[in-house]
Amino acid sequence: MLNPFRGFGAVFYKETLHVRRDFGTLFFSLIIPILQMFLLGYGIDTNIRQINTVVYNADGRRESRELLDRFRNSDTFHMVRFVNNDRDLNDAIISGRCRVGFKIPVDYSDKLIHQMPAQVLVLIDGSDSSVAGQAINVSTAIGLDESLRRVLVNDTSFAVDMRPKILFNPDSRSPNFFLPGLTAVLLLNVTTFLTAFSIVREKERGTLEQLFVTPVRPMGLLLGKLLPYLGIGFFELSMILTAMRFLFRVPIHGSVFLLAFLSLPYIFVSLSLGILISSKATTQAQAMQLAFLTILPSIFFSGYIFPRETMPKFFFILSYFVPATYFINITRGIILRGAGWTHLWSDALVLFFMGTLLLIIAARRFHNKVIMA
Amino acid sequence: MTSPDQPAISASHLVRRFGNFTAVNDVSFRVEKGEIFGFLGPNGSGKTTVIKMLTGLLPLSSGDATVQGIDVRLDPESVRENIGYMSQNFSLYGDLTVSENLIFYGRIYGLSSERLRQRMDTIVQLNGLGPYLNRLSAQLSGGWKQRLALGCAMLHEPTLIFLDEPTAGIDPVARRQLWDLLFELSAHGITFFVTTHYMDEAERCSHVAYIYFGKVIADGTPEALRELPDVKPQGTYRVEITAPHVTRALRAARTIPGIRSATIYGQSIHALIDDHLDLDRLRAQLLKNDVVVAEIRPLAPSLEDVFVELTSIHLAAQEAPRA
Numbered sequence: 001m002l003n004p005f006r007g008f009g010a011v012f013y014k015e016t017l018h019v020r021r022d023f024g025t026l027f028f029s030l031i032i033p034i035l036q037m038f039l040l041g042y043g044i045d046t047n048i049r050q051i052n053t054v055v056y057n058a059d060g061r062r063e064s065r066e067l068l069d070r071f072r073n074s075d076t077f078h079m080v081r082f083v084n085n086d087r088d089l090n091d092a093i094i095s096g097r098c099r100v101g102f103k104i105p106v107d108y109s110d111k112l113i114h115q116m117p118a119q120v121l122v123l124i125d126g127s128d129s130s131v132a133g134q135a136i137n138v139s140t141a142i143g144l145d146e147s148l149r150r151v152l153v154n155d156t157s158f159a160v161d162m163r164p165k166i167l168f169n170p171d172s173r174s175p176n177f178f179l180p181g182l183t184a185v186l187l188l189n190v191t192t193f194l195t196a197f198s199i200v201r202e203k204e205r206g207t208l209e210q211l212f213v214t215p216v217r218p219m220g221l222l223l224g225k226l227l228p229y230l231g232i233g234f235f236e237l238s239m240i241l242t243a244m245r246f247l248f249r250v251p252i253h254g255s256v257f258l259l260a261f262l263s264l265p266y267i268f269v270s271l272s273l274g275i276l277i278s279s280k281a282t283t284q285a286q287a288m289q290l291a292f293l294t295i296l297p298s299i300f301f302s303g304y305i306f307p308r309e310t311m312p313k314f315f316f317i318l319s320y321f322v323p324a325t326y327f328i329n330i331t332r333g334i335i336l337r338g339a340g341w342t343h344l345w346s347d348a349l350v351l352f353f354m355g356t357l358l359l360i361i362a363a364r365r366f367h368n369k370v371i372m373a
Numbered sequence: 374m375t376s377p378d379q380p381a382i383s384a385s386h387l388v389r390r391f392g393n394f395t396a397v398n399d400v401s402f403r404v405e406k407g408e409i410f411g412f413l414g415p416n417g418s419g420k421t422t423v424i425k426m427l428t429g430l431l432p433l434s435s436g437d438a439t440v441q442g443i444d445v446r447l448d449p450e451s452v453r454e455n456i457g458y459m460s461q462n463f464s465l466y467g468d469l470t471v472s473e474n475l476i477f478y479g480r481i482y483g484l485s486s487e488r489l490r491q492r493m494d495t496i497v498q499l500n501g502l503g504p505y506l507n508r509l510s511a512q513l514s515g516g517w518k519q520r521l522a523l524g525c526a527m528l529h530e531p532t533l534i535f536l537d538e539p540t541a542g543i544d545p546v547a548r549r550q551l552w553d554l555l556f557e558l559s560a561h562g563i564t565f566f567v568t569t570h571y572m573d574e575a576e577r578c579s580h581v582a583y584i585y586f587g588k589v590i591a592d593g594t595p596e597a598l599r600e601l602p603d604v605k606p607q608g609t610y611r612v613e614i615t616a617p618h619v620t621r622a623l624r625a626a627r628t629i630p631g632i633r634s635a636t637i638y639g640q641s642i643h644a645l646i647d648d649h650l651d652l653d654r655l656r657a658q659l660l661k662n663d664v665v666v667a668e669i670r671p672l673a674p675s676l677e678d679v680f681v682e683l684t685s686i687h688l689a690a691q692e693a694p695r696a
Contacts, residue, residue, distance in 0.1 A: 210464030213428050213535075214481045215453045 048134040050078040051309050054092035054101045057082065059108040067104065067120070067146065067160070076138040077102075089123065093167060095343030096329040099125040099309075100135045112150070112160075119161045126166040127177055127336040131307050136164045168253070168336045179244045180331035181304035184324040186240055187263065188270045188298050191233045193291050195274025198225060200287040203278070218367065226271045233267040234260070244335075253338030259331065262344060265351035266327040272358035273323075279365040298324035326351050379442050381406050381533045381564040382427060387436040389422055396422045398587035399436075404580065406532070409555060409565045411578030413680070419587045420568045424535055427566075429453060441533055454482070457526035461538035463518045467511030471502055471521055474510050475528060482529035489528070496524040500554070516547025523554070533564045540571065552577055572677045583680050590687045591679065599674050604682045606645075609633060611678075612655070614642040615668040625662035631655075643672060 053071070057064050071077045081098060083089050092098040101123035111118035122139045126132045143162030150160070202208040211221060237260065244250045252259075273294055281287035299305060301315055302324035308316055319325045326347040333339030333347075382404040389397040397419045404410040414420050425431040427440050429449020438445040441455045465474050472493070479489040497503050500520040505513060510521055519539060526534055536555075540548045552574065555565055567578065575581050576595055583591040591598055598604065605611070616622035619637055626635045626642060631650035636643050646655060652669055659666050674682075 205464060205467070206460050206462040207464040207466060210458065210460050211481070212430055213453060213456075213458035213460075214478070215450060215483070216481055217450075 048131055048307060048310050049075050051076060051100050051131055051135060052098045053077040053079045054081040054083060054089055054098040055079055056084065056086065056089040056101065056103045058106040059104050061109040063109040063112050064104045067108075067142075068102070070142050070146065071102065071139070074138050074142060076134060091343060093123055093125050094333065094337045094339045096125075096333050096337070096339070096347075099128065099131050100139075102139075117161050119163050122162055122164040124164055124166045125337065126168045127332050128303075128307050129177055131309060132166055136166070139164060168338075176250050176336060177332075178304075179240075179248055179250050180335045181302070181328045183237065183240050183244075183331050184266070184302065184327040185295065185298050185304060187233055187237060187267060187327075188273075188295060188324060190236045191229055191267055191270035192274040192277065192294055193288075194232065195226065195229050195271050196277040196281065196287045196291055197284055198229070199275065199278035200281050200284050203282060204284065218363065222275060222363065222366075226275075229271060229274075230267055233270070234263070237263055250335065252335050254334035254340060256334075258341060258344075259334045262330045262334075262348045263327070265348050265355055266323060266330070268355035269323040269351055269358060272355050272362050275362040275366065276358055279362055297322045301325070302328050304328055323351055323354055379406075380404055380439075381408070382410075382438070382440050382566065384423070384427065384438045385436060387423065387426055387438060388434045389419075389426055389431060390434045396587055397426065400584065400587070400589050401436075402582050402589060402592055404564060404566060406564055407559060407562055408580045409559050409567060409578045411575045411581040412566060412568045412584065413570075413575055413581060414568075414584035417586075418584050420584060421537065423584070424458075424537060424566075424568070427452075428456065428458060428535065454529075455531055455533070457529070457531040457534035459519075459522045459526040459534065459536050459539060461541050463515075463522035465510045465518060465522055465525070468509060470507050470509055471513070472506045474521060474525055478525040479528045484529060492528050492530070496528060499558075500524045514547075515543045516550065519543060519547065519551060520554070523551070527558075527563075532562060533566065534558075536565060536567045538568055538570065540569065540574065548574075572675065572680075575676045581676065583683065585684055585687060588687070590683050595676055598676065598679045601679065601683075603686055604674055604679045608648045609645050610648060611672045611674055612644055612646055612652070612669055613638075613672040614644060614659070614666060615640060616642070616659075616664055616666050618664075622659070622664045622666070625659065625664045628662065629655075629658045631658075643675075643678070 055068060057068065068079070072079060077100060081092050083092065086103070089101045089103060093101050101121075103121040103123070105119065105121070108118045108120070120143065122135070124132045124135045140162045143160045146160040199208070202211070241252070241256065241259070245252055274291075277287055277290040277294070281290055297318070301311070301319045301322045302308075303319065304324065308319050308325070311319065330339075330344050330347050333344050380403045382402075384403075385401045387397050387400040388395065400419070400423060412420055412423070422431065426433055427438055427445060429445050429452050433446060440452045443452050443455065445452055466477070469477065475493050475496070476489065479492065484492065497506065500523065502517070502521060502524060505517060505521075510518060513521065523534075523536075523539070526536075540551060543551070548571075555567075556577075559565060567574070569575060578595065580594055581591070581598065582589050591601075593601075614622065614626070619640060619642060623635055623637055623642055626632050626644060629650075631647040632655075633645040633647065635645075650658070652671075656666055656669060
């Protein structure tokens with residue numbers, strides 16, 4: 001009688017050994033779903049809290065401060081900047097540092113004291129529709145509540161009138177929101193993956209070993225490898241932008257040239273990441289795994305899909321270490337908000353430093369682990 | 374920089390440690406110009422580490438090495454300018470054609486386009502690559518890949534070429550052809566540093582060294598090594614005994630006093646015999662044990678015999694202090 005399950009025990013035994021030997025694969029395949037679960041479980045809170053907010057309080061007296069306290073206590077707004085003129089108010093939103101701006105006019109307290117309706121301007125960045133919706137709802141609710149209290153006490157008409165105004169992407173189209181962010185993820189995909197693969201492939205073939213015994217200098221080798229992919233990255237960027245503009249009809253409000261220029265430090269970071277991966281991975285399959293490890297945070301922690309404001313504290317802090325966070329601010333800034341150099345130079349600078357740091361680490365690792373191994 | 378009597382490679386007291394592990398332990402040897410130097414040893418014995426040290430990829434933990442008259446520690450870059458290197462997997466770009474591979478390596482060594490064209494012509498002619506110039510190198514057979522790889526390694530006219538297991542996985546005909554090519558190039562004054570597992574290749578080298586777990590335990594011409602007292606103890610000689618039933622013959626031979634050791638090689642037995650048991654007596658002894666002998670003839674020890682002998686002596690010497 002033939003046993004149809006013959007060999008089961010042996011194969012099972014062998015497979016468990018494989019799994020234990022290749023601990024890295026197991027670790028990543030287990031940890032990534034758990035990270036996603038945490039993020040989706042805690043991170044995606046429909047009640048968006050702690051939206052970065054800029055305040056221009058032209059009035060400055062007790063009544064205005066009380067109103068601001070009520071905004072603050074709502075837990076929706078996190079006041080990070082106080083400015084003294086309309087230009088700074090706008091700039092704070094265009095640069096992406098704040099998503100909501102309150103302007104309390106100079107006569108706010110006077111009007112309330114004289115029992116006249118007082119208006120407050122609420123500027124809302126519409127590039128993230130869920131944040132915008134929450135900001136409108138909460139600010140008008142607070143305005144209504146404030147009015148009701150005054151009406152009940154003083155028996156006046158509508159006291160505080162919130163005037164929300166959605167800047168950029170006023171009709172809250174989702175392509176406008178998603179496509180600029182997608183640029184960052186796609187670019188990373190091309191540059192990091194391709195660089196990592198091209199180096200690891202040479203490792204697999206043994207050609208890298210051969211190159212080291214020639215007079216080629218490490219920098220000559222790395223730059224010679226990076227430049228073609230920089231070109232490919234640039235080509236990819238222009239394709240994405242063309243498709244975005246003409247197929248999906250996302251208007252580009254800022255300068256395309258600035259966008260191209262500011263994408264350089266981001267591509268630089270991605271390429272350095274690729275080298276870093278290639279210094280670790282010895283096979284293309286490993287390189288693939290590690291590259292995914294860079295893609296996932298870029299999707300989940302960069303604000304590409306989930307607003308960073310809604311993230312748990314830990315992931316919010318983590319998002320500052322994700323290069324895509326800065327580049328998404330650059331793409332959304334230029335494409336949706338028409339931001340310029342003055343608004344975005346700091347993001348570009350952070351990317352540039354990240355790239356330099358990564359390249360130094362990658363070059364050192366490359367030297368120690370690949371050449372000396 | 375190089376004077377005529379200077380060796381191509383001079384290594385003295387090379388040591389390389391990785392943490393607690395000593396991969397290369399006090400290795401010294403000299404390779405003269407024009408030699409085909411065979412560097413032998415089991416896997417993991419330190420062959421590749423020595424090559425990496427000599428090509429300036431791995432810093433020496435201690436010791437000195439000059440290659441082509443250049444101090445490896447002071448100027449690894451110029452060492453690499455002046456040598457050719459071919460690794461065991463014929464590091465070619467499979468998605469590039471034969472001529473593209475040659476052009477790539479030519480550019481790496483900074484050849485002018487005119488010189489590159491000249492050198493390519495010479496090499497294509499020498500290695501017989503003519504018919505394949507426009508073929509992707511991935512589509513070449515092992516033997517041709519190896520010729521192309523050798524061509525790439527000698528584009529810049531190095532007078533010293535390192536070949537790391539050049540014949541691993543190559544068919545016997547291609548193996549023979551490569552060695553013919555090496556002899557021809559060697560006649561033109563090129564020095565070769567060859568690592569190999571094949572004993573027949575070792576026999577072809579003009580100078581061999583055997584490294585065993587980080588230590589060189591044999592160094593000299595194949596002839597000199599065969600005459601080493603350790604390998605050919607005083608008062609003994611080697612014979613090859615051909616018999617119809619080798620296994621039975623071996624069993625019998627091992628019982629005969631005066632036969633120090635006996636091993637089967639194919640259809641015959643190699644034995645180390647005491648001098649007092651001369652050929653006639655040996656034949657008589659075997660007959661007495663019911664062994665029909667077809668032929669007995671004196672034999673020089675093979676390099677394999679040499680290395681087996683030296684390895685066991687080396688191991689015994691290592692065991693001794695511990696015991």
